[in-house]
Amino acid sequence: MKNLKVLSIALVAVLGLFAFTTVADKLVSSKTHIKFFSTTPAEDIEANNYAAVSTIDKSTGKFVFSVPMQGFEFPKSLMQKHFNQKKFLHTSKYPKAKYVGDITNLSDINFDADGTYTANVKGEMTIRGVTKPVTEDATIKVSNGKVGLETKFFITLADYGIEFNRGKPSKNIADKVEVTAKAEYK
Amino acid sequence: MSKKKVIKKILLVVLVLVVIGGAYGAWMYFQPHRDVQDTETDYSLKASDIVQEYLTDNQAANEKYLAADGESKVLEIKGQVSEVSEDYEGNTVVLLKSDSAKAGVKAFFTQETSAEAKQAKVGSTITIKGVIRSGASYDEDLEMYENVIVEKSKVIKK
Numbered sequence: 046m047k048n049l050k051v052l053s054i055a056l057v058a059v060l061g062l063f064a065f066t067t068v069a070d071k072l073v074s075s076k077t078h079i080k081f082f083s084t085t086p087a088e089d090i091e092a093n094n095y096a097a098v099s100t101i102d103k104s105t106g107k108f109v110f111s112v113p114m115q116g117f118e119f120p121k122s123l124m125q126k127h128f129n130q131k132k133f134l135h136t137s138k139y140p141k142a143k144y145v146g147d148i149t150n151l152s153d154i155n156f157d158a159d160g161t162y163t164a165n166v167k168g169e170m171t172i173r174g175v176t177k178p179v180t181e182d183a184t185i186k187v188s189n190g191k192v193g194l195e196t197k198f199f200i201t202l203a204d205y206g207i208e209f210n211r212g213k214p215s216k217n218i219a220d221k222v223e224v225t226a227k228a229e230y231k
Numbered sequence: 232m233s234k235k236k237v238i239k240k241i242l243l244v245v246l247v248l249v250v251i252g253g254a255y256g257a258w259m260y261f262q263p264h265r266d267v268q269d270t271e272t273d274y275s276l277k278a279s280d281i282v283q284e285y286l287t288d289n290q291a292a293n294e295k296y297l298a299a300d301g302e303s304k305v306l307e308i309k310g311q312v313s314e315v316s317e318d319y320e321g322n323t324v325v326l327l328k329s330d331s332a333k334a335g336v337k338a339f340f341t342q343e344t345s346a347e348a349k350q351a352k353v354g355s356t357i358t359i360k361g362v363i364r365s366g367a368s369y370d371e372d373l374e375m376y377e378n379v380i381v382e383k384s385k386v387i388k389k
Contacts, residue, residue, distance in 0.1 A: 073375070075337070078319035095318040096339060096364060096380045100373050109372045113365035113380045115301050122264045127299030138298040140365045145372045225320065 062079070072101040072156070072192055076165035079112060079226045083219040090124060090218065092117040097229045101192070103156050106148035108166055108183075110226060114142055133207055135173055142172045144179065154185055161186050166196070172205040192230040199223055254296035261346040266360045267383035270305045278310030278327040278336040281379055285366035286333065296363045306381060308336050309358040309388075312351045323348040325359070326378065334367040334376035348386050 077097040083090045096116040099201040100109045114136040119125040129136045146168020148154065154162040162185045183196035199221045202208070209215035274296075285292045296304045310327025313335060318324050323345040328335025338359045340348040351357055361384030369376050 051346070071374070075324075076317070076319050095322075096321055096382065098373060098377060099291075100375075107372075109370075111370055111373055111377060115297065115303060115364040116380060116382060121260065123259055124263050125264070130299060135299075136301060137293065137299045138304075140293060140297060142368075143372065184374040229319070 070102055070104045072103060074099045074194075074228040074230040076229040077110075077118075077227065079224065080111075081117065082225070084221040084223075085217055086146050088217045090119070092119045092125075092128065094118070097226075097228075098208070099194070099226075099230070101148075101156075101230060106151040107150055108144075108146045108164075108168065108206065110144040110228075111196070112142045114140055139173050144168060144170045145182075146179070156185075156187060157190075158191055159187050159189070164194075172200070173207065175205045177204050194228045194230070195226070197223065197225045234387055258337060263303055267294045267305055268360060268385050272307045272360060273304040275307040276309075278308050278379075279329060279332055281306070281308065281336065282332060282334050282367045283303055283369060285379060289366060292366050296366065303363050305360065305362055307360045307387065308338070308381065309356065310336055312353050312357050315351055315353065320346075325351050325357075327357070327359070328378070333369075335378050336367075336371075337378040337380055339380070339382045340384045344385040348384070351386065351389075355389070357386055358386050361385070 075098050077095065079094040079097055081090075081092040094112060094116045097110055097112040097141050099111070100215060101107070103174040114134055115129060117125070117128060128134055128160055133136075146166040148164045149167050150163075150165045154164055164183045164185050166178075166183055167180045168178070170174050178197065179200070184195050186193045186195070201219070201221050203220065209218060243339070244332040281292075283297075284295075297304075298304070308327060311329050312325055313328040316324045316326075318339060322342060323340040325338045325340070325348055326335050327338060338348075338361055348359075359381070361381035364380040364382050365377075366380045367377060
């Protein structure tokens with residue numbers, strides 16, 4: 046009986062330890078900024094989103110970004126409406142875009158020591174229900190124990206079934222859109 | 232009518248059409264964003280109710296709340312303040328969520344409405360008005376529940 050008691054205490058202690066490590070290993074950010082930038086001779090278009098959520102698992106290197114698509118704000122109302130529409134991002138059907146990747150050089154990054162690190166991320170982007178591989182470099186900056194991330198890459202709209210063959214959008218929207226993502230983790 | 236007069240008339244009609252078309256195009260192009268606070272509220276509900284609706288049937292909730300052109304439903308949401316923070320732009324973010332709930336409603340405030348929202352006390356109950364951007368769900372990659380996102384918010388009752 047006494048043994049059982051000791052055993053159960055030990056079990057609780059071990060479980061508690063496990064619970065603690067999982068929490069500590071996961072960095073969560075809901076302080077994010079994502080920017081779309083498209084440039085053509087006709088027009089520069091920019092849209093901003095501050096409502097995405099991101100996580101980095103320090104022990105496995107898993108890196109995730111989940112983006113509510115209707116949160117993109119354009120300077121002009123008409124552009125925003127076009128962006129949301131069925132032929133473009135179809136946001137009422139696909140309200141979220143997601144990036145799921147792995148940091149492939151995890152050993153180069155020390156999340157607990159101040160410094161600037163380059164993370165190589167390999168993964169998949171899902172936009173409008175279409176999933177494509179995206180490999181990118183991200184800059185991870187650790188200062189005073191706070192982890193920040195910044196990355197910039199291009200996405201080809203046609204890869205995700207977004208194509209304009211004629212009309213204004215075909216000459217005002219670039220084929221490749223620059224995406225900048227920033228996050229501060231806790 | 233002489234030929235000249237007919238041509239003159241046609242030209243006049245064409246000119247009027249071009250002006251109307253141009254004005255319409257410009258109006259469309261430069262139309263301002265919808266003022267969410269000036270828009271009539273579509274639904275008034277508790278934070279826990281909309282979260283439950285989303286966790287029960289995500290697709291049905293999306294169909295109910297999200298509009299194809301992005302001008303989705305304007306909601307008044309009442310809930311318990313669980314966290315007050317800032318977004319990347321420095322605007323206030325308030326999470327309305329009861330302690331036992333899996334997910335809540337995250338309200339993003341604007342430059343104009345942030346200062347007031349920042350005063351919200353954790354544990355108190357407030358009502359906010361804003362536009363829904365996305366619903367609540369469990370994300371297996373994030374390994375956590377995502378909150379309902381509401382933007383352009385303003386505190387309407389403390």
